[in-house]
Amino acid sequence: GEDVEQSLFLSVREGDSSVINCTYTDSSSTYLYWYKQEPGAGLQLLTYIFSNMDMKQDQRLTVLLNKKDKHLSLRIADTQTGDSAIYFCAERRNNAGNMLTFGGGTRLMVKP
């Protein structure tokens, strides 16, 4: 089983905000990441956050980190049809070298 958990599916209307949630289990995680995967394409790094931060904003993307609850979220403002994809959160643990542990992915569907 995975130590990083995500809901399977999210559907929003174009122009609305999307919020994708993730929970992780290892409090020693140093960095947390969000990747996007479109059909037939590789994983694209969207953004990352250091474990000593609680928020990071990058254009339409806002990452919120609650270390106490081990909860990470990705908010996409003004969601577009091109944002339809699978979104993976991943953690890099302090005592696990450089490997990433991924969640199972959340499929975001944006309806026009």
Place this chain on the structure above:
Amino acid sequence: GAGVSQTPSNKVTEKGKYVELRCDPISGHTALYWYRQSLGQGPEFLIYFQGTGAADDSGLPNDRFFAVRPEGSVSTLKIQRTERGDSAVYLCASSPQPGAVETQYFGPGTRLLVL
């Protein structure tokens, strides 16, 4: 090249056969990773190279799986006596140095189907 490349993009083989999957990392990247992504799941770590040596192979599922990186650039993932359960997308990633904040850049993957 501009990004991580992997060949072949698709591979169909029969149960019991041997396969090799190739990864060309971004030029100059010293760290290279292999992950496996089964249908409907997130990628799972297999092995990590720093230069020519395998720094962490704890994710390899069994001794049928082996990977090399003899010159510290191109890597080959080798699977012996393939089983149907090996069917998955095999992803390669590279990063410029260990601990790089911007972490890993992924290739498009090799989709392996074992019949």
